């Protein structure tokens with residue numbers, strides 16, 4: 001077997017795997033080291049193409065602030081189990097100073113969630129983290145996913161699951177009074193979403209799916225750490241959500257869990273994604289098999305394309321863009337945030353997405369048009385918008 | 395995550411094909427073609443198609459009338475002289491149709507009897523047009539030289555035709571500029587010994603034993619486009635036209651994303667962009683057919699009886715999944731378009747909303763950063779970004795280890811062990827995508843000497859050396875200078891006094 005490509009050249013250990021991301025032969029210890037270090041670099045803001053401007057002088061943005069209370073969205077699956085392990089490990093090793101906890105959502109999918117929740121409970125003990133479990137049943141007036149599926153059939157139910165889970169995480173985060181939720185979305189998920197948004201022509205969502213952190217918005221003039229400290233309690237804001245695994249390959253997460261013998265639940269959600277996501281997923285897998293770096297390359301492209309929306313000058317299609325003459329080219333006004341009249345969560349409309357879906361379920365309407373999508377023409381507004389879509393942003 | 399991350403409107407699948415109408419949308423004739431969901435007879439299709447062309451050529455037309463931005467700034471009168479145009483002609487249906495459209499719509503003379511309204515006599519939109527064919531037969535797998543066939547295709551047009559071999563991008567060269575793939579930083583060297591002949595250089599540069607099919611296709615395309623821009627500029631053309639259709643642009647968008655080309659995507663797939671900065675002159679690169687479907691182009695060519703060459707995929711003898719990213723994406727997009735006929739138009743609509751670094755730099759009056767290899771906008775620090783999230787050397791791994799201080803950080807990029815003379819390193823200058831290609835060379839075949847024993851050295855085209863030298867010079871000039879404001883002499887003065895000037 002080949003020698004490890006990352007060990008010192010004079011005395012390399014025996015490689016035991018070929019890293020999916022680079023195809024380099026590496027030993028077990030070096031694999032752990034690169035896996036953990038790349039995530040640490042991501043957390044430190046080194047892996048954010050979005051943060052660097054064209055002249056390379058953009059400021060690096062660290063993911064967390066010392067003292068922040070961070071909830072790990074835990075499903076018991078491989079991604080979130082490895083995330084809980086890694087967050088605990090890195091917080092300790094690099095002294096981030098974070099106050100970590102686990103937050104789990106019980107969607108009420110029989111045969112799927114029960115076993116995985118047991119895993120989450122064991123994880124809480126293993127990593128010595130406080131755990132909060134919230135159920136759809138209690139959050140949504142008895143609407144478990146099983147009941148939703150019974151009502152609307154299997155097609156498109158991931159939409160409901162996603163909308164409900166997002167809001168459930170927000171409500172859970174409020175209950176636990178956390179500042180920040182981290183989720184286990186990995187690089188494969190992000191690359192898939194980037195491609196899907198381009199295939200669907202949804203350039204606004206491109207920005208949000210490539211952003212490592214969404215939510216937690218403050219008006220730009222207040223986007224200063226000092227102001228933030230004094231004002232944050234006074235302003236409405238969504239909970240920050242981040243993806244520390246943004247550049248981490250799914251295959252490597254599986255390998256890491258395997259070699260670390262982590263305790264996770266391997267059953268996939270029984271409700272399958274839509275056909276459309278399936279196309280994008282298949283393409284990502286094929287591209288990865290041609291060039292292993294393709295997954296991060298797609299994310300890099302997605303970030304760069306999303307950030308190009310704010311550039312001055314003509315658009316690629318020839319339309320005149322914003323010019324320098326209009327000094328202080330301003331962002332389109334944000335959608336005014338308001339509170340959902342029913343559940344009090346932040347929403348750009350009188351009724352939030354979750355409450356709209358609930359209403360349709362209660363009325364027995366099988367399908368409902370999801371929140372009025374902002375006009376496709378109001379690109380700038382969309383790209384910066386922090387409306388309903390923000391919370392749903394991937 | 396168990397359910398992926400469903401977006402709220404995932405339930406909305408793309409609209410499938412709708413049964414086309416039985417008559418033309420504007421008259422009662424039977425339709426000859428259905429474009430997306432609209433049916434047209436030939437005559438009304440012709441109107442629609444000509445209108446789309448006029449829209450596509452508008453940027454080039456405006457440029458031709460108003461002159462190069464720098465000439466205008468330097469006081470030249472607007473509109474006194476039209477621009478010379480170069481058409482990159484491959485011999486395929488798209489470039490043949492573009493040539494026909496140019497001839498019929500942009501070069502009509504006042505005495506042309508085909509003018510429908512003799513009272514309206516527009517002068518030609520452009521000063522002149524030169525047809526340039528690049529013979530790529532030097533590239534393995536591209537078949538024989540077809541220059542004479544191509545020449546015959548355009549023999550009846552009034553425009554001059556010229557052909558040039560792809561390998562001439564390696565001329566003129568008095569020295570040999572090369573890089574070593576064995577060093578991750580891609581150290582370069584210049585040797586003054588007798589330079590290799592261009593074809594040998596080309597074969598060294600595009601060697602299938604060093605690069606994957608994906609990388610070869612990308613390097614080939616960089617050479618081709620650099621050659622086209624160079625030839626256009628050296629013939630005094632201010633506009634370079636290429637014939638990509640919407641289908642091509644859609645494939646290039648998705649394939650380009652997968653190859654890490656997102657930073658320059660607007661320039662690569664947009665209607666037009668200003669290519670000049672580092673290449674010494676104002677050149678507008680335009681793609682007038684980029685909003686028009688291949689299907690429309692093919693129909694137009696058939697009815698107009700325009701002959702063209704059948705374009706072949708280079709004979710690689712492998713299935714698309716192994717033939718590289720572009721071939722894979724081409725199959726993917728074509729397959730999706732067959733089921734959802736709006737796929738191509740949706741992708742290009744997305745791409746056309748992108749901003750462009752070149753346009754932004756122009757607005758902000760800053761000098762752009764161009765990749766020395768592909769000539770497109772490059773992001774500074776692409777190499778550092780890559781090293782942070784894809785660690786592939788021991789030194790990059792060690793550099794992130796927690797230090798005694800409580801705030802861990804990466805060391806300065808120059809800390810990499812293999813950078814004895816950073817001024818000769820090519821890697822920090824490359825765009826992310828070209829960096830992937832140049833650092834991602836194939837391992838030597840089994841039994842071959844390992845990289846330690848045999849240096850993998852490759853000859854680079856002279857333009858790469860020139861652009862690399864320019865980039866380094868800019869970097870030196872900027873040392874210690876805050877910001878990148880580089881308003882040039884005359885232009886700077888002009889802007890200063892602009893408010894005080896009266897119309898001439």
Ligand SMILES: [Zn+2]
Nearest residue numbers: 004007027030
């Ligand atoms: Zn090792």
Ligand SMILES: [Zn+2]
Nearest residue numbers: 340343352355
């Ligand atoms: Zn609500």
Ligand SMILES: [Zn+2]
Nearest residue numbers: 418421435438
């Ligand atoms: Zn008609």
Ligand SMILES: [Zn+2]
Nearest residue numbers: 765768825828
């Ligand atoms: Zn490049």
